[in-house]
Amino acid sequence: MTRRIPASTIRRLSHYLRSLEDLERDGGETVSSEELAERGQTTAAQVRKDLSHFGSFGKRGLGYKVEVLRDYIREILGVDRIWNVALIGAGRIGAALFEYPDFGSRGYKCVAIIDSDQAKIGTRWGDLQVRSPDDLQSLITDLGVELIVLAVPAQAAQEVAERAVKAGVKGILNFAPIRLKVPSEVHVEDVNLVMQLEAVSFAITQRTVGA
Amino acid sequence: MTRRIPASTIRRLSHYLRSLEDLERDGGETVSSEELAERGQTTAAQVRKDLSHFGSFGKRGLGYKVEVLRDYIREILGVDRIWNVALIGAGRIGAALFEYPDFGSRGYKCVAIIDSDQAKIGTRWGDLQVRSPDDLQSLITDLGVELIVLAVPAQAAQEVAERAVKAGVKGILNFAPIRLKVPSEVHVEDVNLVMQLEAVSFAITQRTVGA
Numbered sequence: 561m562t563r564r565i566p567a568s569t570i571r572r573l574s575h576y577l578r579s580l581e582d583l584e585r586d587g588g589e590t591v592s593s594e595e596l597a598e599r600g601q602t603t604a605a606q607v608r609k610d611l612s613h614f615g616s617f618g619k620r621g622l623g624y625k626v627e628v629l630r631d632y633i634r635e636i637l638g639v640d641r642i643w644n645v646a647l648i649g650a651g652r653i654g655a656a657l658f659e660y661p662d663f664g665s666r667g668y669k670c671v672a673i674i675d676s677d678q679a680k681i682g683t684r685w686g687d688l689q690v691r692s693p694d695d696l697q698s699l700i701t702d703l704g705v706e707l708i709v710l711a712v713p714a715q716a717a718q719e720v721a722e723r724a725v726k727a728g729v730k731g732i733l734n735f736a737p738i739r740l741k742v743p744s745e746v747h748v749e750d751v752n753l754v755m756q757l758e759a760v761s762f763a764i765t766q767r768t769v770g771a
Numbered sequence: 772m773t774r775r776i777p778a779s780t781i782r783r784l785s786h787y788l789r790s791l792e793d794l795e796r797d798g799g800e801t802v803s804s805e806e807l808a809e810r811g812q813t814t815a816a817q818v819r820k821d822l823s824h825f826g827s828f829g830k831r832g833l834g835y836k837v838e839v840l841r842d843y844i845r846e847i848l849g850v851d852r853i854w855n856v857a858l859i860g861a862g863r864i865g866a867a868l869f870e871y872p873d874f875g876s877r878g879y880k881c882v883a884i885i886d887s888d889q890a891k892i893g894t895r896w897g898d899l900q901v902r903s904p905d906d907l908q909s910l911i912t913d914l915g916v917e918l919i920v921l922a923v924p925a926q927a928a929q930e931v932a933e934r935a936v937k938a939g940v941k942g943i944l945n946f947a948p949i950r951l952k953v954p955s956e957v958h959v960e961d962v963n964l965v966m967q968l969e970a971v972s973f974a975i976t977q978r979t980v981g982a
Contacts, residue, residue, distance in 0.1 A: 568778070570973050574966040575950070601950055637969045638976030645968075652867035662948065662965050668972075707971055730978075731971035733964070737873065739786070739812055747974035749967050753944070754873050755785040756960050757856075758848045760918055760942035761879075762781050763958035765849030767941075 569610045573633050575600040576607070580630040592623040642667045644704050646729075648720055649711035650675035650690050653735050657709060658685075668707070672699045676716070696720070700727035711735040721748075780821045784844050786811040787818070791841035803834040853878050855915050857940075859931055860922035861886035861901050864946050868920060869896075879918070883910045887927070907931070911938035922946040932959075 717736030804815035928947030
């Protein structure tokens with residue numbers, strides 16, 4: 561499956577998945593595109609279009625089977641398995657991420673925490689001990705880490721990313737405010753909270769200008 | 772300006788702005804679409820298309836004046852002014868956001884911090900004292916808060932958002948893992964770190980399937 565799926569579709573799949581899980585908890589067996597649309601704040605046509613990227617689901621007039629669609633979306637998003645994740649940079653971002661209620665339940669398992677701060681190395685985070693950047697490559701290889709959460713200062717990020725990729729990492733959730741240069745087969749998802757604030761101030765500003 | 776600008780365009784504008792600021796620091800006076808494209812990891816045609824939403828910039832063969840384009844993008848994004856921001860939920864997410872090097876320099880000024888935890892109320896965060904949710908509406912009104920960072924548990928988020936909107940808030944950076952229901956003139960930007968991880972695991976999974 562090499563065609564390009566829009567980022568907005570993937571984001572909506574994540575929302576549909578949460579809706580389907582809620583429905584299942586409430587004992588729902590089937591769901592219509594209209595219901596999924598309402599919960600995902602989109603249109604029924606968009607729901608059908610999003611799902612059509614991945615095959616044919618549901619029957620006209622009967623809707624989708626909640627459990628079947630849920631399992632299928634889990635498979636599409638790759639959350640039907642366990643991902644070994646390493647956190648590079650044991651600061652507040654990392655701590656916040658692990659507080660997210662669905663981080664662990666989604667199959668993301670933090671198996672290593674690395675920080676260059678001597679004062680942090682050796683301290684415990686839950687079951688884990690913070691490790692030195694010297695151990696980065698061996699930890700990734702030995703523990704089969706495929707995903708890293710990169711939460712280090714901008715000036716360190718590129719070098720750390722390169723070492724992680726060399727050790728076998730395939731995806732990076734990047735909090736450092738730089739554009740990482742990595743081979744095209746490595747997926748980087750940038751998180752920049754200030755840029756997300758800019759999207760809010762943009763929307764407010766444009767509305768005011770338009771008024 | 773009421774036409775809809777794609778979210779990906781706004782995101783790239785944020786990247787262009789950072790590139791222009793770097794260029795200016797290095798003494799650059801003009802920049803071509805090609806250079807902006809390279810720094811923003813896109814194409815020159817996309818740069819021109821993104822900017823064309825907002826008017827006509829640059830001269831064929833001469834490129835853009837760095838300072839002029841920088842100021843213009845600042846204006847478009849609404850970061851040519853100060854935004855009074857309230858942080859609702861004084862946890863790790865909020866702390867992490869304030870650590871971002873460009874939060875303050877972008878004109879986002881945190882003027883209030885609110886938390887319902889009695890142990891936190893009254894404690895100091897830099898110059899500010901954590902306040903009770905009872906003061907939410909008066910703080911927003913008195914301090915002219917237009918933007919809030921909502922970092923409270925899911926079950927509290929909708930109620931807090933409604934009270935904030937009633938007090939005059941126009942934009943919300945929402946970390947709570949729910950879809951807020953707010954009037955259409957209020958812009959909500961959702962940040963869900965686990966969903967962003969899902970985008971990474973999706974990309975890895977689809978590549979593996981396609982291989």
